[in-house]
Amino acid sequence: MPDENHALSIDIPVELRSVKSVHSIGSLQFEGDLPAALFHLQLITDDIADWNADAEVIVVFHTNAGHLTLHDEAYNASRKIAAGNPNRELIADLVTRGVEIELCGATAKANGWGNADLLPNVKINTDAMARTIQLVQQGFVKITEA
Template identity: 75%
Template sequence: MPETNSALVIDIPVQLPHLKSVHSIGALQFEGDLPASIFHLQLITGDIADWRAEADIVAVFHTNAGHVTLNDGAYNRSRNILTGNPYRDLVADLMKRGVRIELCGATARVNRWGNADLLEGVRVNLDAMARTIQLVQQGFVKITE
């Protein structure tokens, strides 16, 4: 893509004092080599920091994205590779930014993953659908990634 020297003007500025969102992440789509869902979480947590907003952000990994929450050993076994989880540092950074990372319990059961297979700090919910409904009923905005 050619570079341009044109300036970008934001026509619709946004600043939120409070926000609650649940991100339902069932598959990985990529922006280059970075999962778009992780890029979007980085973007919104950066905005939250800039706004000094109160926020509660939950990312629920499930279905074909559940492996993002695995530790290196479990990731290697699940993905049949030896490189370890390439997303572990990105997930750890999101947690440092205040994002609650959850794994769908149904996804874990189908894949025979236990709590010991997860990255430190990842919590397991009953299942992604029930958890998302619960959070939406509590006033969270649902973002589907």
């Protein structure tokens, strides 16, 4: 039974008909072992489904978060471990929810990664800054994850 002292009442309910967001993820913070940015993306995709909203959600991984887009072998080489990419299923789930996943081309080049190193459905853009500017100019709201 819920404790009355911890009851939750939403004071400002939000329901959107349309979502156009670009999420710039250049570094990672964690909720336990889960990258907070992936947790936040799960929340907004759940909201979008609940609202039955039209949505375009694009995630641009770059800089110190680019490795989240790598398949197990490339992830292991990059991170110098043998466990594989622990976020591959979360990324795949976001893709099935309609989220577009991109990797910054400048980050890929700096790390020696190519298209063959990526998880399925991950695309490489020219660079994170140019892509984010392009999407903002097209009406996307920019969300920055630090």
